[in-house]
Each structure stands twice: as structure tokens, then as C-alpha cells.
Amino acid sequence: MHKRAKLIVAVVFAGFASVYVVAGSPLALAVFGVQVAFTRRRSWWLVALQVALAYGSVLLFGSSVGILGFVGGSLLLTPLWPLALAVAVSAALLGPADPVISMVLISLVVYGLTRMIDRIDEVNAARLALAMTAAAEERLRIAAELNAGLGRALSVIADGARTGTPDVDTARSSLADARAAAASYRAMSLAPELSTAKAMLTTAGVTVDVRVGHAAPLGPAGALLAAVLREAVMEIVRRRTATTCRIETLTEGAAVRLRVSHDGARTAGDENLGDLPEQVEAAGGTLTVELADDAWVTVEATLPAVRPPVQPSHDSTLSMALLAAVLVGFSAKLLLAADSPWPAALLAVIVFMQLRSIEGRHPVALSIMAVLTFAPIPLYGQAWLGVAGFLAGPVLLAFPWAVALPLVALTVATVTVSGVLLAMPIPLTVNYAISTLVTGLVMYGLLKLAQLTRELRESKDGLARAAVVEERLRAARDLHDLLGHTLAAILLKCELARRLDAERARKELDDVLTMTERAMQDLRTVSGEQRELSLAAETEWARSLLAAAGIEVVLDLDHGALGKDVDTTLGIVVREAVTNVLRHSSARRCTITTSAEDGIVRLSVRNDGVRSAAPRHGSSGIGNLTTRLAALDGRLAVAAEDGWFELTAEIPTRVWVPA
Missing domain, CATH: 3.30.565.10 (Histidine kinase-like ATPase, C-terminal domain)
Structure with a gap:
């Protein structure tokens, strides 16, 4: 998009310069080259060189003072912008009114197009930073939300465990809150x-x-x-x-x-x-x-x-103001060449329609402008030929290039033929034809750059929103897969402790204290602090938790060394699988096995007591695991048959993950 914008600006500047090249000024090419260089690097010596070239073209080769517009536009972009007025005064002293108006218009166009290029650069540079900032702010907000609710609840549960009072109600409400928060984050x-x-x-x-x-x-x-x-x-x-x-x-x-x-x-x-x-x-x-x-x-x-x-666009306002100035300026040039004041009314209609149909995508408006462009030529002659440029700009915006370019060529050809029929001198006819194209390019450039800037801003805002969504989805996955599992285990232990005698309940409450510490670590992970898990540790913890629920557990681990991201992900898979065993089955037996072959580790969690062939719940967990495994080139499969349910995860033992 950035290169495309610079190309548009270069084409517009080249159009302006071509007018003076055709008029016999070889220095106009050098002025154009300096102007293009100035859009990339703002250096005082480039302005000085441009001053020498532009004034040399006027004084040595007799060029129109309109070429001084390049100097005026460049000065408007520097701290020396008041000197642009001095350039305009010098143009008025050196030439007639018509080229002085051209000089002012060129100055405004050079300033406007270059500022839009600057804006595109600024917006483009801010895209990634904005996305990172948006994600960081969302992470802080999530942390504040969770610490205010779940963090306080975990402290209450831990206090109850220390005093020998299992707080089942707080544990149950905490689990419900965590699931509700995860659902809320996923809803985006x-x-x-x-x-x-x-x-x-x-x-x-x-x-x-x-x-x-x-x-x-x-x-x-x-x-x-x-x-x-x-x-x-x-x-x-x-x-x-x-x-x-x-x-x-x-x-x-x-x-x-x-x-x-x-x-x-x-x-x-x-x-x-x-x-x-x-x-x-x-x-x-x-x-x-x-x-x-x-x-x-x-x-x-x-x-x-x-x-x-939708936020108001400063760039659209700038482009509208510049377009209005260009339209009024060109209209003033046309009226100076006219012998009658009546063209002013038609020009006002054309200017109004140009500003109303800003994108040029209205066939009816384009048709009316086409009629107003060519029908008055027999009445006003040479003075009206300059209006054709007002039509070329909207045509370039309205149609694909394959259609627009032939239509613009037809418009320029019509101007040329009209000049011949009006017995105008050949150089003047060529000048009008080139001016038609340049005027169209100016309007196209102003409007197209405004569109590009708007599109870039929308993509920037979209990237920031995507970063926020991704952060909330990450928090939802961690809430469900990490903290949700731990809170479910805390609830199970609290309910168990309430039914046991004091001595056995004390052991369960000691486990609750350990779990609350673990839950606080999980809470920090959900809040954005990365934490590594261990598959071996998670399987041992799973055996302890399932055994507390009266489920026989068989472990058969043979996976060898794993990369830390793989180890953490498979640990999360075990957590989710064990949570499903406790929530969605009446299991009496569970088998957890791992194996590694040809660089692929395979984890299987299989349990009996399946209540239905396809459990209606738990889909969030499966979706989370599918996403996590896919990020490491792994895959997840689930199967239910004859009352048994099996969850299988396969993943490369070591996966390179960008830092």
C-alpha cells in the first residue's frame, strides 16, 4: 500500500512536470526528480536545489511561473513554510494571473499529497505497536478482573482449609465464575x-x-x-x-x-x-x-x-479541502479565459457534483458531468476545454483500470479533436490535452490517497481488535484448561473433606492448600505470565486426583525427552482429559499412556463409564486443545465405543517456536 501511494504521487508530480517539459523547459525534469526525492527525505539542500532549478527554468528558459509551485509546496512542508508566501509574491511579479493561480494550486497539491504520504507512513509504522499495546492493555484488564474476583475467592478457600473448614460454596462459585469468564472471553x-x-x-x-x-x-x-x-x-x-x-x-x-x-x-x-x-x-x-x-x-x-x-477522518477532511481548493482554482483559471460570466453557473454545478460524488461511483452523476463537460464546448469554445479534466478524475476512481484508461483516453482525444475543430494552435491544443490528464490525475491522487489512508487506518484498528480478541481467547483457553481444572479439583477435595472424619479431612484440606497455591500460579498464567508445565508431573497429579475420586488409574509413560512447549501442551491435555473423566463419566478405571516413535509423541487417556456415545458438554475444552496442538503441528482425536471414551493427542517431540 505504501509503494502504491508513492507511485500515485510520483505520477501526479510527473503530470505537472510534463506540462513544463512540453512548453520547452528541460529543467522541469530535474525539478520533478528533486520533488520525488523530497517526499522521501526532507533535506534543506534539496529545497535549495529546487529553488535554483525552478527559478532557473523561469528566468533562463522562460517557463511559466506555475513551476514555482513545486518550491512553494516543498516550503510548506518545512519550518520555513512562511517563505511559500514570498514565492507566491515573486510569481505574481514575474507572470500573469493564470500561471500564478497554477503556482498556488501546485503548491497546495504538492503539500497535500506529500502530507498524505507522511500519514500513511505514520499509520503503517504504528500498526504493530498499537496491536502490542492493545494486547498488553487487555492483559492488564483481564488480570485486574480475575485477581479481584477469583484471587480473593482463592484466599478465602485457603483460609478455610487452614482452619479445618472446607469452603464448598466458595469453591463452587469460583469454578462457576471461571467458566463464565472463559465463556465471556470466548464470546468475542x-x-x-x-x-x-x-x-x-x-x-x-x-x-x-x-x-x-x-x-x-x-x-x-x-x-x-x-x-x-x-x-x-x-x-x-x-x-x-x-x-x-x-x-x-x-x-x-x-x-x-x-x-x-x-x-x-x-x-x-x-x-x-x-x-x-x-x-x-x-x-x-x-x-x-x-x-x-x-x-x-x-x-x-x-x-x-x-x-x-466510525471515527472522523482528518485525512478525508484534508483531501476534501484540497480538492475543493483545486476545483475552485481550476474554475478561476477557466473563468479568466472566458468572455462571459455565464460559465460560472455551470462550473458551480460541476464542482458541487464533484464534492458530492466524492468517490466517483455514481453512474447518474458521472453521466450528468459528462454532458456538462462536452455539451457547452460549442457555446464557450476554448475556455471550456479545461473542464474535461474534472471528468477524468472521477472516471479513474469509478471504474477498473481496463475500463477507466480507455475512457480517459477518449476524454483526452475529445479535447484534442475539439481543439483542432476550434482552429487552436497545435501547441495550445497539446497543452489542453495534457492539462486534462494532469487535472484528472490530481483529483484521482487526492481522493485515492485519502482512501488508502482510511483503509490502512481500518486495517490498523482491525489488527488491534484482532490482538485483543486473541488475548481474550488465550485467557479463555487458560481459564478453562488450567485454572478451571484446578478449581474443579479444589471443589472435589472440599466436598470430600466435608464428608470425612477430622483426621482424614485434614489430609484432604492440606491438598486444598497446595491446590490453591497452584491455582494462584494458574491465575498468573491466565493473566499473561507464561508458566511451563510438565507432562510427568501432570500425570502424577492426575493419578492422585482420580484416586481421590475412587477411580483406578494405570500409568504407562514411555515418551522420553520432550521440548518444553510440547511438554507444557501435553500437560494441559492431561488436565483437560482428567477434567472430562470427572465431569462427564461415571468412570471406575482410567488408563494414561504415552509413547514416542519417529519423532512423534502419542498421549492417550482412556476411561470407562461413558454416559453417552457423544458427550454434549466439554466442547470448549476440545476446541482449546485442538487449537493448542495445531499451533505445534499436532492433532487431537476423540472416540467413544462400548462405554469407553478415548482422547488421543499426537505431536512432534520437539517443535521450534518463534521467540
Whole structure:
């Protein structure tokens, strides 16, 4: 985008310089070269060289004083900007009014286009810094939220454990708060739920095609659409009749749409979506279920999307002001050449339409401008030929280059033919043809650079929002996978201690104290402080926790040395797997095995007591694990058969991760 902007500016400057080259000033090429160099490096010696070249062109070669506009524009960009007025005065002393107006216009255009280039550089340089700052601020905010709630609750639980009083209520509410916070953080994006849906459907043998056409964050709409997606996918898995599923998201105006289609339905209206239709309707959206003739069923939800407010653009204001000045200046030049005041009314209409249809994408407005450009030529003759440049700029903006360039060429050719028919001198006709092109390029450059700056700012803001979303998703994963597991273990131990005699309860409460310390470490990890885990330590902890729940545990670890990122990730997998065993089964036996072969480590957690072939809960955890493993070139698989459930993770033993 930066190179494209500089190219646009160079083309506009070259257009201005060409007018003076054609008029017989070889120094105009040197002035152009210095101007391009000045846009890259602001040096006083370049201004001095430009002064010498521009005034030399006027005094030695008799060039129009309009070429002094390059000097005026450069001075406006320096602390010596008041000297630009002195250049304008000198132009007025050396030449007539028409070229003096050209000099002022060129000064304004040089200043405006160069300032826009500067703005593009500034915005581009700030993109990464803004994203990092946004992520850091979000991390601090998350830390403050969690420390104020969960941090205080953990202190209360620890105090109760020290005094021999298991605080079950606080432990239960802390776990609920952690899960609610994780759900809230995940609500900003559909990405985790899409990953989970794909993993679940793939495991169920369904071919999945996911097409993402929305931009995060989605706000409250994200949470509701995630719930719709989750229920729709669970219905597909429950039925076991689908072979293909297509999941699409797209943005339409101020709304975001989710569409889940599959070939596993036989009758319409039997999708079990609970009270989701009422929730979607209450949120101002719609939720429909349709059955096509080919037995494909489509669940479609549409909700209003929450978008950040549009900030007023300083760059658009600058471009509008410069465009208005250019239009008024060129109009003044035309009126000076006219013998009648009547063209002023038509020019006012053209200027008004130019400013109203700023992007030139209105066919009706372009058609009217085309008529006003060429129809008055028989009435006003040579004076009206300069109006054609007003049409060339919007044409360049309105159409693709393949269409715009021939249309601009046709406009320039029409001016040339009109000059011949009006018996104008050949040099003057050529001058008008070139001026038409230059005027069009000036307007195109002003507006296009404003568009590029706006697009870059939007991408910068989008990058910052993406960084915030990613930080919240990271916090949600860690809340669920790390802190959620530890809080679930604390709740289990507190409930167990409340049912035991004092001596045995004391041992469980000692474990609670250890767990609260661990939970505080997890809380710091969620808040952005990286912490390494150990697969070996996590499996030992899993054996202790499962044994406390009355589950027989078999460990068979044979994975050898692992990279720290792999070790940490597999430790998190064990945590999630054990949490699922405790929450979603009535297991009596659990086997945890690891093996390594050909540089791939394989972890398997298998348990009995599965309550259903496809557990309806826990999808957040599976989605989190899928995301974590994919980041290290690993994969996750789950399977349920004959009352047994198995979670398997495979990952390279050592993975290079950028620092």
C-alpha cells in the first residue's frame, strides 16, 4: 500500500512536470526528480536545489511561473513554510494571473499529497505497536478482573482449609465464575467454536467444509451464534445420519449470519435447538430451519453485529479541502479565459457534483458531468476545454483500470479533436490535452490517497481488535484448561473433606492448600505470565486426583525427552482429559499412556463409564486443545465405543517456536 501511494504521487508530480517539459523547459525534469526525492527525505539542500532549478527554468528558459509551485509546496512542508508566501509574491511579479493561480494550486497539491504520504507512513509504522499495546492493555484488564474476583475467592478457600473448614460454596462459585469468564472471553470470536465443531464432526466421520466470512470481535452476537453452532453440531453428531456438513459465516451490512447445512435430515422441524430461537429473536435476530428437496437441512441464524464506532477522518477532511481548493482554482483559471460570466453557473454545478460524488461511483452523476463537460464546448469554445479534466478524475476512481484508461483516453482525444475543430494552435491544443490528464490525475491522487489512508487506518484498528480478541481467547483457553481444572479439583477435595472424619479431612484440606497455591500460579498464567508445565508431573497429579475420586488409574509413560512447549501442551491435555473423566463419566478405571516413535509423541487417556456415545458438554475444552496442538503441528482425536471414551493427542517431540 505504501509503494502504491508513492507511485500515485510520483505520477501526479510527473503530470505537472510534463506540462513544463512540453512548453520547452528541460529543467522541469530535474525539478520533478528533486520533488520525488523530497517526499522521501526532507533535506534543506534539496529545497535549495529546487529553488535554483525552478527559478532557473523561469528566468533562463522562460517557463511559466506555475513551476514555482513545486518550491512553494516543498516550503510548506518545512519550518520555513512562511517563505511559500514570498514565492507566491515573486510569481505574481514575474507572470500573469493564470500561471500564478497554477503556482498556488501546485503548491497546495504538492503539500497535500506529500502530507498524505507522511500519514500513511505514520499509520503503517504504528500498526504493530498499537496491536502490542492493545494486547498488553487487555492483559492488564483481564488480570485486574480475575485477581479481584477469583484471587480473593482463592484466599478465602485457603483460609478455610487452614482452619479445618472446607469452603464448598466458595469453591463452587469460583469454578462457576471461571467458566463464565472463559465463556465471556470466548464470546468475542466464533473461531474457537468453529474449531471445536470441525473436530467433533471429523471425529464422527462427517466431512466438514468451514468457510469464514466475518470479522471479530462480534460482541454478544458471538456468544449466541456460538450456542447455535454448538447445538446444531451436537444434533448432527447425535443423529449419526450426516456424511457432509458445511458451516459458513458471513457479514451482510450491519448483520452477521451463521449457516450450518448437512445432508443428515429426513424431516423438517425436528432440530432440537431448545430455547435458542426465542433468545435469537429477543436479541433482534432470526433463527430458521429449512429442509431442501435433496434432504439437506439448513440451520441459519442472523444477528445484528456490534461494530466499533466510525471515527472522523482528518485525512478525508484534508483531501476534501484540497480538492475543493483545486476545483475552485481550476474554475478561476477557466473563468479568466472566458468572455462571459455565464460559465460560472455551470462550473458551480460541476464542482458541487464533484464534492458530492466524492468517490466517483455514481453512474447518474458521472453521466450528468459528462454532458456538462462536452455539451457547452460549442457555446464557450476554448475556455471550456479545461473542464474535461474534472471528468477524468472521477472516471479513474469509478471504474477498473481496463475500463477507466480507455475512457480517459477518449476524454483526452475529445479535447484534442475539439481543439483542432476550434482552429487552436497545435501547441495550445497539446497543452489542453495534457492539462486534462494532469487535472484528472490530481483529483484521482487526492481522493485515492485519502482512501488508502482510511483503509490502512481500518486495517490498523482491525489488527488491534484482532490482538485483543486473541488475548481474550488465550485467557479463555487458560481459564478453562488450567485454572478451571484446578478449581474443579479444589471443589472435589472440599466436598470430600466435608464428608470425612477430622483426621482424614485434614489430609484432604492440606491438598486444598497446595491446590490453591497452584491455582494462584494458574491465575498468573491466565493473566499473561507464561508458566511451563510438565507432562510427568501432570500425570502424577492426575493419578492422585482420580484416586481421590475412587477411580483406578494405570500409568504407562514411555515418551522420553520432550521440548518444553510440547511438554507444557501435553500437560494441559492431561488436565483437560482428567477434567472430562470427572465431569462427564461415571468412570471406575482410567488408563494414561504415552509413547514416542519417529519423532512423534502419542498421549492417550482412556476411561470407562461413558454416559453417552457423544458427550454434549466439554466442547470448549476440545476446541482449546485442538487449537493448542495445531499451533505445534499436532492433532487431537476423540472416540467413544462400548462405554469407553478415548482422547488421543499426537505431536512432534520437539517443535521450534518463534521467540
